[in-house]
Amino acid sequence: MSVLPARERIGEVHRVTRETDVAVRLRLDGGVAGENRTGVPFLDHMLDQVAQHGRMELRVIARGDVEIDDHHTVEDVGITLGQAIAQAVGDKTGIRRAGSFVMPMDEALVMASLDLSGRPFLGYALDVKGRRVGAFDCELALEFFRALAVNAQMTLHLNQLAGENAHHVLEAGFKAFARALDAATSLDPRVQGVPSTKGVL
Numbered sequence: 001m002s003v004l005p006a007r008e009r010i011g012e013v014h015r016v017t018r019e020t021d022v023a024v025r026l027r028l029d030g031g032v033a034g035e036n037r038t039g040v041p042f043l044d045h046m047l048d049q050v051a052q053h054g055r056m057e058l059r060v061i062a063r064g065d066v067e068i069d070d071h072h073t074v075e076d077v078g079i080t081l082g083q084a085i086a087q088a089v090g091d092k093t094g095i096r097r098a099g100s101f102v103m104p105m106d107e108a109l110v111m112a113s114l115d116l117s118g119r120p121f122l123g124y125a126l127d128v129k130g131r132r133v134g135a136f137d138c139e140l141a142l143e144f145f146r147a148l149a150v151n152a153q154m155t156l157h158l159n160q161l162a163g164e165n166a167h168h169v170l171e172a173g174f175k176a177f178a179r180a181l182d183a184a185t186s187l188d189p190r191v192q193g194v195p196s197t198k199g200v201l
Contacts, residue, residue, distance in 0.1 A: 007090070008027070008029070009027065009028040009029055009088045009089065009090070009185070010025070010026070010027045010028075010087075010088055011024070011025070011026050011028075011083070011084030011085060011086070011087035011088035012024070012025045012084065012087070013080050013083045013084045013087065014080075015076060015079065015080045015083070017072075017076065019064060019065050019072040019076070020062060020063065020064040020065070020072050020073055020076040021062065021063045021064070022038075022060070022061075022062040022064075022073075022076050022077055022079075022080040023059075023060070023061045023062070023080075024058075024059070024060050024077075024080045024081050024083075024084040025057075025058075025059045025084070026056055026057060026058045026059070026081070026084050026085070026088055027056060027057040027088075028056050028088050028089070028185050029056075030056060030057035031055070031056075031057065032051055032052055032055055032056070032057070033051060033057040033058070033059075034047065034048040034050075034051030034052065034057075034058050034059075035058075035059045035060075035061075036048055036051075036058065036059065036060045036061075037060070037061050037062070038060060038061075038062040038064075038073055038074075038077055039062060039063060039064060039066045039070075039073060040066065040070045040073055040074060040136065041134070041135075041136075042133055042134060042135075042136035043070070043073075043074055043077065043136070043144075045171075046170070046171065046174040047060050047077075049171060049174045049175050049178060050174055050175075050177070050178040050181075051178075052178070053174075053175045053178035053179050053182070054178035054179065054181050054182045055182050056182070060077060060080075060081065062076070062077055064076065069137070070135075070136065070137065070140060071137075071140060071143065074140040074141075074143055074144050075140070075143045075144065075147050076147070077144065078143065078144040078145065078146070078147030078148040078151070079147040079148070079150075079151050080151075081148055081151075081152075082147060082148040082149065082150065082151025082152035082153075082154075083151045083152070085148075085151075085152040085154075085181070086151065086152050086153055088185075089116060089185055091194060091200075091201075092116055092194055092195065092201045093191075093193055093194055094187045094188065094191050094192075094193075094195075095116065095184065095185055095186065095187060095188070095191065095195060096183060096184055096185075096186050096187075096188045096191070096195070097115060097116050097117070097184055097195040097196075097201070098113075098114065098115040098116070098183075098184055099113070099114055099179070099180040099181060099182065099183025099184035099185075099186075100112065100113040100114070100180050100183070101176045101179035101180045101183065102161070102176065103172045103173075103175045103176035103179065104172065105163075105168045105169075105171055105172040105175070106165065106168050107162060107163055107164055107165065107168060108160070108162060108163030108164075108165060108168035108169045108171075108172045109160070109161040109162040109163060109172065110126065110158065110159065110160050110161065110163070110169060110172035110173045110176045111157075111158070111159045111161060111176060112156070112157070112158050112173065112176035112177040112179070112180040113156075113157045113159075113180060114154050114155060114156045114157070114177070114180045114181060114184055115154060115155040115184070116152070116153070116154050116184050116185070116201065117153070117154065117155050117201060118153045118200075118201045119153070119155055120149050120150040120151075120152075120153050120154065120155070121149065121155045121156070122145055122146045122149040122150075122156050122157075122158075123156070123157035123158070123159070124142050124145060124146070124157075124158050125158065125159045125160055126141065126142075126158055126160045126169055126170065126173055127160055127163070127169065128141065128166045128169055128170060131166040132166070133166050133167045133170065138166050138170060141170050141173065145158060145177070156177070158173050158176070158177065160173075
């Protein structure tokens with residue numbers, strides 16, 4: 001049985017610093033739509049995967065000092081998206097709270113497990129350090145997910161179970177994250193109030 005949310009679950013955040021200007025809008029219950037332009041093509045591709053596999057509307061428009069490198073833009077997109085997720089789930093009434101998914105992509109296999117617990121933590125074990133996908137520095141994926149987990153106030157674990165190709169590993173990681181997030185934010189008719197014995201998350 002489907003459950004309709006009591007309110008539209010939308011997160012809209014605009015973050016401006018001397019290094020970046022990032023605007024994020026996501027709608028958890030809006031179906032699939034992605035419009036992502038960050039100035040970092042591989043990140044755009046990954047955000048499109050998050051929209052598709054997370055079954056959400058996601059729009060990320062960013063300008064950053066990519067003439068220096070992509071670090072500030074990637075990290076600040078993670079910060080802003082994390083804040084938008086936190087805003088969209090609100091007080092977390094009626095959600096499943098936790099989700100996990102194992103995503104295969106060719107030889108790569110990555111598991112994402114997350115809990116919208118209010119306790120930020122990132123466990124990250126993707127073996128892509130020192131590698132590049134095109135112009136993208138793969139080490140920036142760690143910065144993205146760390147910033148996202150902290151600002152979404154979620155516990156997130158990403159574990160590589162198999163894989164050699166860095167593109168496959170990272171894409172499997174983003175897809176697994178999106179599907180785990182979709183599961184965690186799904187509404188469960190059996191959940192009354194906040195899914196915690198403490199009564200708050």
